Amino acid sequence: MATRSTIMDTNSFRSEHADALSPEIRKLTDKRSKVLGESYRLFYRNPVHLVRGEGQYLWDAEGKKYLDVYNNVASIGHCHPAVIEAVNQQMKLLNTHTRYLHEGILDYTESLLETMPAEIDRAMYMCTGSEANDLAIRVARAWSGGTGIIVSQEAYHGTSELTSGVSPALGSGQPLAATTRLVLPPDAYRVAAEDLGEWFANEIQKQIDDMAAKGIKFAGFLADSIFSSDGVLPGPRGFLQKAVDVVHKNGGIFIADEVQPGFARTGDTFWGFARHGVIPDVVTTGKPMGNGIPVSGLLAKSDVLAAFSDQIPYFNTFGGNPVAMAAAQSVLKVIKEEQLQEHSRVVGAQLLAELTKLKDKYECVGDVRGAGLFIGFELVKDKQSKSPDKTLALDLIEALRNECVLTSVAGPYGNVLKLRPPMAFQVGDIDWLVGALDRSLAKLGH
Template identity: 70%
Template sequence: MMDTNSFQPDNAASLDDKTRGLINRRSVLGDAYRLFYRTPVHLVRGQGQYLWDADGTQYLDVYNNVASLGHCHPAVVAAVHDQMQALNTHTRYLHERILDYSDAILATMPEQIDRVMYMCTGSEANDLAIRIARAHTGGTGLIVTREAYHGTSALTSGASPALGGAQPVDATTWLVPAPDAYRVDEPDTGAWFAARIQACIDDMASKGVKFAGFLADSIFSSDGVLPGKPGFLQAALQTVHSNGGVFIADEVQPGFARTGESFWGFGRHGLVPDIVTTGKPMGNGMPVSGLMAKASVLASFSASTPYFNTFGGNPVSIAAAQAVLNVIHDENLLEHSRNVGQRLLSELRALQSRHSCIGDVRGAGLFIGLELVTNRQTKEPARALALDLIEALRNAHVLTSVAGPYGNILKLRPPLAFQNHDIDWLVGALDQCLSHLNA
């Protein structure tokens, strides 16, 4: 994932002096960092769904869900500014704001989920979720999908095969194939997927590893954006529970009205997870994340382990999170995501009829995958075309990236500020770029 659509030093000679100078200065950050695009973009400003570079060129952002509402949303800016002028400290002092927000966020959850803890990043939330699952079950074995991404801590990077490179999968992590209805020729994807989870659990047992839990993002974004039919994950939940495991819903990407069909991605499937995790979209990019759980699942960890995250849940970050929640409700962004997403899906499917290289278009709300193939019958992935298309779109001032095991799926995930009129820009650019690349 990290090296797909990334700048390569071999391209430096073709860049202008200013861009090349900035890239050279980035050496101070170390060699592990990556840049997007063969010609990196130098951004200086954002507003809503738009970004501007140093030359004043406007771009359409169709990738950044961290700024979930949109870049520099005025309600978030004002909330952070006001709270910063009053107090910013940690959670070992009493403060009303964190309690008010906790009541508000738990009100969006199934009633069985009645506890919440705070961190600064999604990686920290998933790290803690794994620890809680292990404390609750007494097991260590974790199951994730083959292209999952759940974070960058020691625990979560070991459960994030999408990181690739030299990052090893942890010995206690088992990988299950993703429920890809486009490529899995089965009448019941849910039953097929649950059977693969059971096979992993059985393999763990044969090797003396006790099952702790299953960790998944309900739209399988890094696996290629696989929304599936609503409800298909019910069988997976039942399999996890029947084997004594914990179901962890990673809502960093599909949560907060993103899928349009429910406030939480898992809600599309009528699930009641044991643990739910969120990340920085919770605060429109501010360093805040959360872990919501059933009290019964949290009990074993809480009884034995004091937990303290120095500035996780600080008043300024919680002010941003509360502003996000308020805007989603006040601006009816769940319905907006559903309606605009449905129109975007329709327009992309019309585009599919004009370009044979588009093998599949799928999604929920403003979270859409567009899969490119060299042949619709064989479904051979068109990775090279996808990477060329990403670059062509960048030159057409549309920013997005790719996902999936073959790197051939465009991941279209704009801020929720994305409007109907932006569809014309996006689909028009896709049409023009594909026509040029396939000429």
């Protein structure tokens, strides 16, 4: 297993970059360092000062236009007018907590559950994915009577005490919980296995056995079904089924973290887990749910949730508030009306095909993989060794920034570009992205 990395810090502005900044940008970075905690990180050696967004585009303070190829928060596009209108209208009427009756939360829940397997029939609401995953871990422990949670090697599931303890992507400075176990990611590019699903299921069983040997009872497996922080690992479709079977056989539950692969992004299905034909016990979501309005959710099988909710009261002041529900409902409506799932499938396939041409052209492009508008672009020193080239990946995202294309890196080696644009991304944007990659790779001597 590779050493735990600090992927979240690799694409970061640092103090040694300050002398190269313009006076205006330097003034802002200096002010941040004086008034904000040092844990905050800025992207890029030359940070971008953004002031406006629309669809898949962003503009900086000088009026320069950028193509956003990273942001799944504004999943249906920056400043979508339907969300703006829904939030504005609800703000004029009421915004309060969930201890009063309100149709908004009920109507939205019915709409959301319609997208789920029938077995998943209950919902609870929070503001962030961290809160949703925190509650999911508590539900898993209540259901199983155990404490042990398994996640993938470079997983990211949140920033609360519980979720940071199962988020190795936060780096070696953040200790994992003693009850957390890591499994190697199901990387079809690097794992030599005839049956990736069987291999991955065996890896999970090994960690369950290790827990048992140390007196830790297994509670659940928590995973993002496209393994985005592990470098975007989409397939093959269906390989997760055997792993979920192992989880259930050992008395645990499967928690599908859909913050990144959910809400039509992967194209094939509305939810990432559905690509694998599995039915989770608990589903969590967040960022794309409100298109920028803080809202998250936990959906679950009623009997699994009952183990927690029948015993322990849960209240979240802002979770499920009418304004958040109005935003979330408008997102669902837009996905349906604009056929964004099919759009993601079709445009994503075209983008993947064009990116694959760069793989054929450049020795340093080891693998291109993805589902819908969620693609991993892996940089290596050469195709034969598959040796990760983190330095090139970091130089490449800086070169792309100069081409006004915004993205970042992922994976245990920090060598995979995570290409995850708002679903407003169009066929006409493919040339901008692929052309920028082509020119940047050529300039970098690859």
